[in-house]
Every structure is written in C-alpha cells, then in structure tokens.
Amino acid sequence: MSGSRVVIVGAGHAGGTAAALLRQYGYEGAITLIGDEPIPPYQRPPLSKAWLKGEADADSLALKPIEFYAEAGIDFRPSVTVTALDRGAKTVALSDGASLVYDHLILATGARAIALPIEGKDLAGILFLRTAADAEALKAQVGPGKTLVVVGGGYIGLEVAASGRALGAAVTVVEREARLLARVACEQLSDFFQARHEAEGVGFVLGATVTGFEGADGRVSGVRLDDGRLLACDAVVVGVGAAPNDELAKSAGLECARGVVVDLDARSVTDPAVFAIGDVACRPMPIYDRMFRMESVPNALEQAKQAASAITGRPRPAGECPWQWSDQYDVKLQIAGYAFEVDQIITRGDPASGRFALFHLQGDRVQAVEAINSPPEFMMGKTLILNRTPVDKAKLANPSISMKEVAA
Structure with missing residues (x-):
C-alpha cells in the first residue's frame, strides 16, 4: 500500500475529511488533495450564519490547520481543478498543466448553486x-x-x-x-x-x-x-437549490443519476478504483430501500469514512441515520431521516412554546423527525429511524412520557 496513490478531487468537507481519515486509518501511500478554492477545507454551514455576522473566518472554520497537510504528508493543491479524467490510464489532468496517476480516485466535487x-x-x-x-x-x-x-x-x-x-x-x-x-x-x-x-x-x-x-x-x-x-x-x-458537479464523472463514463452512483462503500458502481462522496454522490439508503443524493455535513463525513475504510481494508462502518440541522435566531432545528411515504404526522409538544417535534410515521415506524429546540426527541428519533423500531403513537404524542420510555 505504501507505493500506491490516492487522488482526491475536491477539498470541501468530504474531501478534506477523507484525506485526514486515510492517514488516521494507516494509509501509507501518497495522498493528493485538489481544491478549486485558495484555502484549505473548512466548515460550510456557518457561512450563512457566523461568517455573515463576523463571528467566524477561514482560520476558525478550517477543518485542520494548514500545517496539518504537510505534516501528514498530504499534497494539498489549492486553486486547481481537474480538467480531464482518463479511467483507462488512471490519470487526471489538472488546470495548471500537471497530470497525476492514481490507484484510487475519490470524487468529492460537491454541488453548485443553481x-x-x-x-x-x-x-x-x-x-x-x-x-x-x-x-x-x-x-x-x-x-x-x-x-x-x-x-x-x-x-x-x-x-x-x-x-x-x-x-x-x-x-x-x-x-x-x-x-x-x-x-x-x-x-x-x-x-x-x-x-x-x-x-x-x-x-x-x-x-x-x-x-x-x-x-x-x-x-x-x-x-x-x-x-x-x-x-x-x-x-x-x-x-x-443546487446541482451536483458530476460533469467530470459523466465525461469519463461513470454511471450518474443526478450524482455519481455508488455502493455502500462509496465506490462507483462503474469503476472499482473510483469513489464519490458528499454532495456529488447518489448513494444507497438502506433504511428506505432507495438511492438518494444528500446534501449535508453528516452525509459527507459518513461517506468519507466509507471510502477511507474501503481503501485501507477496514470493515465497512455501521450504517447511520441521515440527519441535518438549521440555526435561525434562537431556533435550532434538527432533522433526522427523510419523510418518504408518510401517512401520519404526530406533534409532540406545543409549537407556541418554541419547543416541539414533528414525527413523520409510516404505520407505526418513524420515517423522520423535525425537532425544534428538542434534543431528546431528535436523538431518540434517530435511533427509532435507524433501528426501524415500532412505536406506541399515544406515548409518542404525550410529552410527559420520556423519549427513552417511548423508544423502549
């Protein structure tokens, strides 16, 4: 493995995390991280909140200090894009005229605003x-x-x-x-x-x-x-809305369906040497028995783990319940799962109080939960969704009954 090379295209949350995890998981080969922005990988959710309000900047939002990449032996190349992918030769051509050979390629090209x-x-x-x-x-x-x-x-x-x-x-x-x-x-x-x-x-x-x-x-x-x-x-x-940056993948003949189609290892279903993670990937969702493209930090992290584990020969990570969040004023919204094929919505708590949760059910199983300033409902909701645990609807609707008892 020490003589091999991983090239990561895209230095966002997914790509930056994958590079760090490869080293954490013991990968000894060369790692090149290619990003089209001039700064190292950073957290994007605070852009619409803390950054706009002057409470954060590139340094405070960086996933890792810039020194980390050199110290970890990661060749970080900012302000560069990949212009062509040759899967036969296992090479990528860069906008600065360079060309790189890879053994494993991770596409983390994200999505763009429409x-x-x-x-x-x-x-x-x-x-x-x-x-x-x-x-x-x-x-x-x-x-x-x-x-x-x-x-x-x-x-x-x-x-x-x-x-x-x-x-x-x-x-x-x-x-x-x-x-x-x-x-x-x-x-x-x-x-x-x-x-x-x-x-x-x-x-x-x-x-x-x-x-x-x-x-x-x-x-x-x-x-x-x-x-x-x-x-x-x-x-x-x-x-x-946003559209996946899957043009490079399409031009190289990789199967795409509004995103690069991958398996549970984040590996392209077309080419075992290519992975796709984050906003650009159309991935399996076993909980719902469907394929879906997700735009969230938790998804980027989960798929980074999947790809890094597959490349380093580690066991596949346990599946996770998809989740995301939104902060507006003093409101923290936490969302677990997706409201696919829902036939009932149960409200737990009083919306007028500013603290409540909406449980989306299919039969007696929770498909999704939208929790407003309600961490217990969010956390236990994630568990209920992941484990497909049947719930007592009357207990779920009664906020005087703890979520632990509801999930028991």
Missing part, C-alpha cells in the same frame, strides 16, 4: 452562498440601511434572511411555492418558521416567480415578479 436563467442574471450584486468567497461578498453588501431580497424560501434562504436581519438589513424572501420549505418540510414547520421570521421583521412574498432582475450602472437594483411588481434592493441572494 442560477436563474432570466434577464439581468449577470448584474453585480446577485449573489449565491456556497463558498467562503460568496459569504465574504455578501457580508460586504448587507447592513443597516441596506435592502436584501432572498430568492428561495428553503433553509439556506431562511438562514441568510436571519443573518441579514441580525446585521440590520431589511429583508424580503420571495418563494415560488405557496409556503416556505415546501419541498423539504411539512406545513406546520413552514408556518412556524414564517411566523418566527415575521416577528423579526422579515417580509415574505409567496406564490411568486422571479422573472427578471433590473439594474443601474451594471448593478442590481430590483427584482421583477411575474405579477409585475418590482422589489427594490441593494443585493440579491439566490437560493433555489
């Missing part, structure tokens, strides 16, 4: 939030006296709205659907977050489509809606 293909989309001041550079650009343009329009009422959009208000900006969220979080949460949770944001002064325009951006002197000054209204603004954040 742009709106409408008039004015290239005006200055129309921003996205995927990278530290994006967050820094946005931070420079929001503050007291500024008006921010957020296009997209998903979690990223709402987190940006919360941070914008904390910075003193006027914020309006435009959502195409009739309610917030329509694609990712139930109606009760949508109503809760809308009320919480409105209490903080955020405005909402629901059921409206953005048809164009208007500007002056090359900079955005307004957002045009399908009903003719024009929302004046100083900056816009577009948060309408």
Whole structure:
C-alpha cells in the first residue's frame, strides 16, 4: 500500500475529511488533495450564519490547520481543478498543466448553486452562498440601511434572511411555492418558521416567480415578479437549490443519476478504483430501500469514512441515520431521516412554546423527525429511524412520557 496513490478531487468537507481519515486509518501511500478554492477545507454551514455576522473566518472554520497537510504528508493543491479524467490510464489532468496517476480516485466535487436563467442574471450584486468567497461578498453588501431580497424560501434562504436581519438589513424572501420549505418540510414547520421570521421583521412574498432582475450602472437594483411588481434592493441572494458537479464523472463514463452512483462503500458502481462522496454522490439508503443524493455535513463525513475504510481494508462502518440541522435566531432545528411515504404526522409538544417535534410515521415506524429546540426527541428519533423500531403513537404524542420510555 505504501507505493500506491490516492487522488482526491475536491477539498470541501468530504474531501478534506477523507484525506485526514486515510492517514488516521494507516494509509501509507501518497495522498493528493485538489481544491478549486485558495484555502484549505473548512466548515460550510456557518457561512450563512457566523461568517455573515463576523463571528467566524477561514482560520476558525478550517477543518485542520494548514500545517496539518504537510505534516501528514498530504499534497494539498489549492486553486486547481481537474480538467480531464482518463479511467483507462488512471490519470487526471489538472488546470495548471500537471497530470497525476492514481490507484484510487475519490470524487468529492460537491454541488453548485443553481442560477436563474432570466434577464439581468449577470448584474453585480446577485449573489449565491456556497463558498467562503460568496459569504465574504455578501457580508460586504448587507447592513443597516441596506435592502436584501432572498430568492428561495428553503433553509439556506431562511438562514441568510436571519443573518441579514441580525446585521440590520431589511429583508424580503420571495418563494415560488405557496409556503416556505415546501419541498423539504411539512406545513406546520413552514408556518412556524414564517411566523418566527415575521416577528423579526422579515417580509415574505409567496406564490411568486422571479422573472427578471433590473439594474443601474451594471448593478442590481430590483427584482421583477411575474405579477409585475418590482422589489427594490441593494443585493440579491439566490437560493433555489443546487446541482451536483458530476460533469467530470459523466465525461469519463461513470454511471450518474443526478450524482455519481455508488455502493455502500462509496465506490462507483462503474469503476472499482473510483469513489464519490458528499454532495456529488447518489448513494444507497438502506433504511428506505432507495438511492438518494444528500446534501449535508453528516452525509459527507459518513461517506468519507466509507471510502477511507474501503481503501485501507477496514470493515465497512455501521450504517447511520441521515440527519441535518438549521440555526435561525434562537431556533435550532434538527432533522433526522427523510419523510418518504408518510401517512401520519404526530406533534409532540406545543409549537407556541418554541419547543416541539414533528414525527413523520409510516404505520407505526418513524420515517423522520423535525425537532425544534428538542434534543431528546431528535436523538431518540434517530435511533427509532435507524433501528426501524415500532412505536406506541399515544406515548409518542404525550410529552410527559420520556423519549427513552417511548423508544423502549
């Protein structure tokens, strides 16, 4: 193994973690970590929160100090992209003219924000939030006296709205659907977050489509809606979803289905020398008996463990329950599982108290839980989902009965 080489394409949370785990698991061969950003791997969730509010920077969010990579014998190459993948020769061509041979290739290329293909989309001041550079650009343009329009009422959009208000900006969220979080949460949770944001002064325009951006002197000054209204603004954040960066994989003939199709070792089903992890992977979800592409830090970490274990010959890690979170104001939302094929939602606790959980059930089994400021419900919910444990619905709905007793 000492004479072999792993090349990791993408230096985000997934790629950076995979590089560190390979060394932790005893891999002695060469490791090259290729990243298109100028800084080492860092945590991305705080970009929409702590970074915007000036509470974090590249150093504080770094997964490892920059010195770690040299000390661990990891060849970190920032500001470089892979331009071509030759699976026959097991080589990758880099944007700086170099070429690398690999024994194992890990694709951790992540996902990119979806742009709106409408008039004015290239005006200055129309921003996205995927990278530290994006967050820094946005931070420079929001503050007291500024008006921010957020296009997209998903979690990223709402987190940006919360941070914008904390910075003193006027914020309006435009959502195409009739309610917030329509694609990712139930109606009760949508109503809760809308009320919480409105209490903080955020405005909402629901059921409206953005048809164009208007500007002056090359900079955005307004957002045009399908009903003719024009929302004046100083900056816009577009948060309408993300698409996997799987073009390199497709060009090399790897099977993709809105992401690189992999097995439970995060190994490509097309080529055993290639792995895909994080936002770019379409992976099995045994709990739900389906394939799915997940965008979350826990998923990136789990798949990094899978790939590093397979490459170093360690046993496959135990399966995990997928989870994610969102912080907005004093609200911590923790989500476990996915609400696939749900036939009932049980509310545990009182939403008016700001502390409750929504359990999504299929029969007597929990498929997902959305927990607002309720860590016990989240933690035990994860266990119930992973173990497919039947629950007593009456006990689950009664907050006076502990979650340990519910799960017993």
